[in-house]
Amino acid sequence: MMPKVSEQAIAEYDAVAAGLVSAGVVRGSMFGMPCLKIGRKVIAGMYGDAMTFKLPPQPREKALSLPGVEPFDPRMGRPMKEWVLIPLSQSAVWPDYAAEALEYVRG
Template sequence: MMLKVSDAAVAAYDAVANSLEAAGVVRGSMFGMPCLKIDKLVVAGMYGDAMTFKLPPEPRERALTVPGAEPFDPGMGRPMKEWVAIPLAQSDVWPEYAGEALEYVAR
């Protein structure tokens, strides 16, 4: 089942995507959801009105302290180990975590 995505979430996601283009990040899809990739590796994605990020342990733990953030579970009943979902209400931190995810995945 595809989650409804608001126009505000799409705009915030697009702003993050655009800011990472110069670093070589391209748009793609993962499990049918929009995502951002570098060298075919997924950095971040959009799940409903949340943006998801693949993060190493310390930034992931910090991200989980953001109000409303949670371990990312794409609906399979088990959260993905390195992933966190941060809601639209906290989209002001999306660029920060997108940068950390890019640095982690691209290393």
């Protein structure tokens, strides 16, 4: 079951999504959660009151140093290797990490 999502988290997620439209990012879904894609590749998603981002090693480590940020484990007991979960309390950095994820996934 997916965690509940607050209106504030939805608004912040929508702002991130809107900021990436001009780069060709579209909305989609992955495992039942809203996500952002470039082509068929997922760059970010919404999980409860947090966003997940696929990041290369350095930005991932930087993100993990922020309060409340953790490796993304969608309740499978095994964190996803390149993914981090950044809580709503850190939403000010969501656009920055979305841009990092986009650059990384585009290669």
